[in-house]
Amino acid sequence: MAMQSLLIIIVVLALLLVIGVPISYAIGISSLVAILQSVPLDVSVLTAAQRTFVGMSKFSLTAIPFFILAGNLMNQGGIAKRLVDFVLAILGKLPGALLVTNVGANALFGAISGSASAAAAAVGSMVEQGEVEQGYERAICAATNGASAPSGLLIPPSNALITYSLVSGGTSVAALFLAGYVPGILWAVCCVVVAVIIAKKKGYKGTPGKFDWKNLGVATLRAIPSLSLIIVVIGGIIAGIFTATEGSAIAVVYALILGICYRNITWKSFWNIVVESAKMSGMVVFLIGVSNILGWVMAFTQIPQAISDALLGITSNQYIILLIMNVILLIAGTFMDVTPAIMIFTPLFLPVVQTFGMDPIHFGLILVYNLCIGNITPPVGNTLFVAIKVGKTSLAKVMPYMLMYYAAILIGLLLVTYIPALSMALPRIAGLA
Numbered sequence: 236m237a238m239q240s241l242l243i244i245i246v247v248l249a250l251l252l253v254i255g256v257p258i259s260y261a262i263g264i265s266s267l268v269a270i271l272q273s274v275p276l277d278v279s280v281l282t283a284a285q286r287t288f289v290g291m292s293k294f295s296l297t298a299i300p301f302f303i304l305a306g307n308l309m310n311q312g313g314i315a316k317r318l319v320d321f322v323l324a325i326l327g328k329l330p331g332a333l334l335v336t337n338v339g340a341n342a343l344f345g346a347i348s349g350s351a352s353a354a355a356a357a358v359g360s361m362v363e364q365g366e367v368e369q370g371y372e373r374a375i376c377a378a379t380n381g382a383s384a385p386s387g388l389l390i391p392p393s394n395a396l397i398t399y400s401l402v403s404g405g406t407s408v409a410a411l412f413l414a415g416y417v418p419g420i421l422w423a424v425c426c427v428v429v430a431v432i433i434a435k436k437k438g439y440k441g442t443p444g445k446f447d448w449k450n451l452g453v454a455t456l457r458a459i460p461s462l463s464l465i466i467v468v469i470g471g472i473i474a475g476i477f478t479a480t481e482g483s484a485i486a487v488v489y490a491l492i493l494g495i496c497y498r499n500i501t502w503k504s505f506w507n508i509v510v511e512s513a514k515m516s517g518m519v520v521f522l523i524g525v526s527n528i529l530g531w532v533m534a535f536t537q538i539p540q541a542i543s544d545a546l547l548g549i550t551s552n553q554y555i556i557l558l559i560m561n562v563i564l565l566i567a568g569t570f571m572d573v574t575p576a577i578m579i580f581t582p583l584f585l586p587v588v589q590t591f592g593m594d595p596i597h598f599g600l601i602l603v604y605n606l607c608i609g610n611i612t613p614p615v616g617n618t619l620f621v622a623i624k625v626g627k628t629s630l631a632k633v634m635p636y637m638l639m640y641y642a643a644i645l646i647g648l649l650l651v652t653y654i655p656a657l658s659m660a661l662p663r664i665a666g667l668a
Contacts, residue, residue, distance in 0.1 A: 237541035240532065243269040258575045259518070263287070263525035266532045283528045290527025291520050293401060294480065298408070299394050300516035301483030305464075306349040307508045307515075308490035311500055314461040315357040318343045321458035324451040326427075327442040331434025333366045334376065335427055338383040342423040345387015347464055349394050351610055351618040355384040359625035375433055377626030378633045381619040382640035383426040385607035388573070389419030389600070391469050392486065394519075395573050395607075397479065399599045401523065402530070402581040406595045408479040409472050410667035414596050414658040418604055418651045425643035433636065460496075464489050473665060519574060526578035539586040546587055553591040557652050560584055561605060568609020569616070576606045593655075596668055600658040604651050608644060611637070 322339035391412035494500035662668035
């Protein structure tokens with residue numbers, strides 16, 4: 236029954252997505268159809284309604300709307316320029332200074348805003364004019380901008396990691412946040428390496444003259460208020476001063492005060508930000524609710540156990556199993572957004588990796604890293620298309636350079652997958668794992 240139910244879910248979900256049904260409805264309907272083979276219609280509908288309510292009524296879920304609001308406030312708060320100046324002051328001497336600055340600023344801005352697309356749009360717009368003036372090829376700039384933007388989704392605060400915490404049965408958010416630093420920085424470093432290689436081939440120089448300590452000091456002072464959001468919120472959560480939910484509320488207050496001080500947020504813009512955040516939060520929370528139906532169906536029909544038995548039947552080698560999972564997640568990520576993919580694949584693969592002793596924290600970083608690659612891979616690849624639009628170029632021109640970035644990022648994925656210490660060292664040092 237398990238494999239039959241899984242097949243029904245996959246087929247119905249695929250058909251609904253092809254005809255344009257929103258992902259949340261598609262997940263709910265496919266789950267309901269799968270359970271109808273063994274449970275009467277009235278019981279199925281009642282159970283689906285109950286599971287949706289249960290999925291949306293978790294207190295820890297409150298952190299996501301708050302972090303979304305904080306991110307949107309920071310997007311409008313005028314911090315992108317300050318972060319670009321800060322990173323340029325540090326890395327400006329490297330070949331291809333603006334490419335490298337784009338990578339570093341994306342990592343910082345993505346971490347603060349919680350959105351790869353917002354990072355690609357805001358940071359890309361800030362560096363685009365300077366890149367054109369200095370003769371940088373637009374396609375290279377767009378590829379660098381798009382490839383590096385998702386690194387911020389791994390660096391906390393990360394809504395993707397909060398979502399995984401909920402779906403995985405309560406994995407510590409603080410531990411996941413700490414675990415995300417090294418993989419996120421590794422992603423950014425991979426992009427920096429490629430950017431420098433391309434810059435040397437193209438003859439793009441760093442900023443002329445000696446290292447300017449005065450400029451670094453000024454840029455640092457201007458960036459400190461924005462960077463302090465990460466220190467205050469994440470530091471408080473990890474130290475146990477407040478929970479992730481309380482930290483998300485503090486982030487909103489901090490971001491609002493910062494935006495007002497920078498004079499970039501008015502009453503009108505604040506109202507628009509709140510409305511937009513409410514819409515986005517509603518979609519995410521409803522998606523989590525209906526995904527709870529899917530989780531219940533999988534548990535009821537024992538789909539995870541069947542998947543585990545099937546994979547272990549192919550091989551007992553955990554390294555090969557992880558490689559198979561990575562391939563599946565990479566393919567799925569090209570067609571699905573990060574949040575619904577986390578909902579679907581966590582209950583499928585987490586029990587499998589736990590059979591050979593993998594920590595849920597480590598698996599969470601592997602999962603999110605994989606799905607972030609899908610964020611910059613066609614045919615969906617929302618962040619990549621934002622970068623292309625900002626860079627005023629085309630997919631055909633960008634893809635040759637993206638292939639270089641894909642290769643480097645995939646090396647990073649293999650390192651995160653097969654070297655647990657990259658994800659687990661910081662949580663263990665902090666006593667959270």
